[in-house]
Amino acid sequence: MNIKILGHGCQNCANLEKATREAASALGIDATYEKVTDDASIVGYGVMRTPGLVVDEKLVLSGRVPTADQVQELLAPLA
Amino acid sequence: MTVIDRVHKARPTQRWVGLGAAAVTWWALYSVNLPFWDWLIGDVVGLDLETRLGSGVHFFFYDTVKILLLLTGIIFLVTVLRSFMSVERTRAILGGKREGVGNVVAASLGVITPFCSCSAVPAFIGFVAAGVPVGVTMSFLIASPLVNEVAIALLLGLFGWGPTLLYVVAGLTIAIVAGFILGRMRPERWIEPFVFETKLGGQTVDPGMSLTWNDRIQIGIEEVKDILKKIWPYLLVGIGIGAAIHGWAPEQWFADHAGPDVWFAVPLAVLMGVPLYSNAAGILPMVEALFDKGLPMGTLLAFMMATVALSLPEMILLRRVLKPQLIGLFIGVVTVGIIAVGYLFNAVIPT
Numbered sequence: 001m002n003i004k005i006l007g008h009g010c011q012n013c014a015n016l017e018k019a020t021r022e023a024a025s026a027l028g029i030d031a032t033y034e035k036v037t038d039d040a041s042i043v044g045y046g047v048m049r050t051p052g053l054v055v056d057e058k059l060v061l062s063g064r065v066p067t068a069d070q071v072q073e074l075l076a077p078l079a
Numbered sequence: 080m081t082v083i084d085r086v087h088k089a090r091p092t093q094r095w096v097g098l099g100a101a102a103v104t105w106w107a108l109y110s111v112n113l114p115f116w117d118w119l120i121g122d123v124v125g126l127d128l129e130t131r132l133g134s135g136v137h138f139f140f141y142d143t144v145k146i147l148l149l150l151t152g153i154i155f156l157v158t159v160l161r162s163f164m165s166v167e168r169t170r171a172i173l174g175g176k177r178e179g180v181g182n183v184v185a186a187s188l189g190v191i192t193p194f195c196s197c198s199a200v201p202a203f204i205g206f207v208a209a210g211v212p213v214g215v216t217m218s219f220l221i222a223s224p225l226v227n228e229v230a231i232a233l234l235l236g237l238f239g240w241g242p243t244l245l246y247v248v249a250g251l252t253i254a255i256v257a258g259f260i261l262g263r264m265r266p267e268r269w270i271e272p273f274v275f276e277t278k279l280g281g282q283t284v285d286p287g288m289s290l291t292w293n294d295r296i297q298i299g300i301e302e303v304k305d306i307l308k309k310i311w312p313y314l315l316v317g318i319g320i321g322a323a324i325h326g327w328a329p330e331q332w333f334a335d336h337a338g339p340d341v342w343f344a345v346p347l348a349v350l351m352g353v354p355l356y357s358n359a360a361g362i363l364p365m366v367e368a369l370f371d372k373g374l375p376m377g378t379l380l381a382f383m384m385a386t387v388a389l390s391l392p393e394m395i396l397l398r399r400v401l402k403p404q405l406i407g408l409f410i411g412v413v414t415v416g417i418i419a420v421g422y423l424f425n426a427v428i429p430t
Binding site for chain 2: 008010012039040042043044046047048049050063064065067069070
């Protein structure tokens with residue numbers, strides 16, 4: 001699974017990445033992580049409110065930092 | 080189990096009962112705040128509330144609790160209501176609007192759309208690349224920080240409905256007029272070319288569409304925690320300075336140097352406010368104390384607008400998409416607007 005965290009390295013992005021890593025390891029998902037900080041690419045995924053979470057090139061969440069449990073609910077059907 | 084997890088799993092009855100209980104608790108705390116500190120500081124500690132020390136200490140504790148309660152209540156309500164709106168929907172609404180009407184709609188949506196200036200750049204690109212005129216986008220970006228929920232919560236609690244409404248109307252007017260003027264200046268030439276070349280790919284997830292009530296309440300609680308975590312140092316410093324002004328600052332000095340008769344007080348306050356980076360929570364306790372000292376409301380609100388509307392970090396962010404000429408004009412037009420509003424307020428609100 002390829003996971004991208006969209007945002008400018010703000011606190012929210014760091015929190016989102018942490019929650020996502022926790023969720024992925026709880027589900028036993030083997031994932032590669034990538035940070036996307038380039039404005040044009042962020043908007044290219046349809047995100048206008050950072051942070052954003054992209055899983056296998058599909059935007060699954062934007063504009064808020066979820067808890068690890070919530071990310072698990074998002075990732076489980078995609079695994 | 081944390082509060083967030085509880086909310087996440089709550090059944091409808093539990094949810095509404097929980098919300099009701101929270102509202103009652105809030106109201107009880109708010110009602111008991113003044114008598115409690117009168118009693119504790121006046122009767123138990125034994126300070127005379129008429130003295131400088133007594134009134135300063137009383138102001139500090141009473142105001143801290145009052146402001147925290149107001150912030151908690153109003154941020155929660157505003158966030159839950161705003162969860163029905165989203166930047167995506169705002170862009171869709173603005174897509175077909177022309178300048179003029181577009182500026183008015185954009186400024187109004189700037190107030191009700193959940194948004195933080197940290198996302199100013201992606202939002203700017205997203206709007207402009209989707210064909211929203213630059214001036215209309217500017218109206219949105221100016222209104223969003225200027226008329227914000229923290230300022231509204233505090234103005235309402237500290238000064239009541241009149242000044243709050245005046246503030247909101249003035250903030251909207253500045254955003255509408257400034258965006259319109261900037262739009263007339265052919266601003267496209269001062270925008271980094273990559274903005275126009277950005278391809279809006281993929282499907283947009285509209286975060287406002289699929290939320291349940293539990294989600295909305297949860298977002299509300301998260302937002303209260305986030306904002307309080309961010310602003311509490313500003314708040315304490317602001318209230319501390321406010322308490323010092325309240326107890327010690329000589330009234331005559333302020334009247335002589337910044338009172339209604341000093342014509343240059345408004346531009347001076349605005350010029351001081353622009354480089355200062357704070358938020359409404361840090362500024363308003365000082366504003367309250369200075370208002371008590373007889374400073375005119377227009378001067379004080381202009382000072383606050385200047386600090387919240389124009390911040391250095393946001394300008395540095397915007398530099399990624401705007402050339403320096405446009406940033407300069409942006410700051411210039413908004414500054415002039417705030418000064419004008421300051422004079423207007425001084426003329427209509429009696430001190």
